[in-house]
Amino acid sequence: MNQAKVEKLVSRLRYNVGSKPRKLKNVDGPEGRLRKIKKTLTAVIKYERIELNYARADETRGYVERLISEALRHGPEHGETMELANFWINEKQLVHKLFKVLVPRYENYTTSFTKLHNAPCIYPGHAYKRAVLELRGNVYPAVEQSNPHQHNLLHNILLDAARKEYRMDKYKEIAANMNF
Numbered sequence: 001m002n003q004a005k006v007e008k009l010v011s012r013l014r015y016n017v018g019s020k021p022r023k024l025k026n027v028d029g030p031e032g033r034l035r036k037i038k039k040t041l042t043a044v045i046k047y048e049r050i051e052l053n054y055a056r057a058d059e060t061r062g063y064v065e066r067l068i069s070e071a072l073r074h075g076p077e078h079g080e081t082m083e084l085a086n087f088w089i090n091e092k093q094l095v096h097k098l099f100k101v102l103v104p105r106y107e108n109y110t111t112s113f114t115k116l117h118n119a120p121c122i123y124p125g126h127a128y129k130r131a132v133l134e135l136r137g138n139v140y141p142a143v144e145q146s147n148p149h150q151h152n153l154l155h156n157i158l159l160d161a162a163r164k165e166y167r168m169d170k171y172k173e174i175a176a177n178m179n180f
Contacts, residue, residue: 014065014112022055037063040133042090044114045097049134049143051119057131061114063088064135068113071103105137112136117143 026032040060043050050057067088074081076099085095106113119130132143141154150156 014069014110022059024055024059038088038090041067041088042094044133044135045089045094045102046091048138049132049140051130051132054118054129054131057116057133061116061133064114064133065112067098068102068106071098072106075099075103102135109136115143 024033026036028035036056037060040050040052040056041063044060044064067084070081070084076082082095085098086092089095089098102113113136115132115134115136117132117134119132121127121130134140134143151160
């Protein structure tokens with residue numbers, strides 16, 4: 001007897017899903033949770049990089065990965081894939097972006113389509129863990145820097161200019177105090 005290959009029936013996610021259950025609650029119940037995920041998924045497709053709470057980013061990442069993998073597998077002519085895209089994406093013009101921009105971008109990818117980075121907390125003390133969720137291959141500068149001490153990186157150039165301006169102001173202040 002031939003056994004059916006389950007791998008061929010369902011597309012695989014290209015990232016490891018955590019084993020811990022998520023503790024996400026919403027006052028509106030499951031419908032409110034789905035609304036939040038839809039809103040976040042739409043924002044990821046629209047802006048390609050967003051910052052939000054880690055738990056919500058982690059859960060939304062799975063839905064983004066699944067939506068893009070289904071769009072890659074079946075294309076826009078597949079009725080169920082179009083229903084899936086219409087259900088999850090709130091702004092309908094972004095359905096076209098999914099199939100015309102993102103699918104060609106990710107055709108030859110062997111890794112996940114998204115990246116999830118830890119972000120610093122906004123407030124000191126006990127706060128929600130923050131994250132940056134982004135689509136790979138976007139036009140923005142990389143969040144991770146291989147060597148953050150390189151002189152030609154934008155933040156280093158800005159810091160050097162600020163230091164120089166600060167030193168010039170201090171020298172002018174000292175010179176003004178000496179001349180009475």
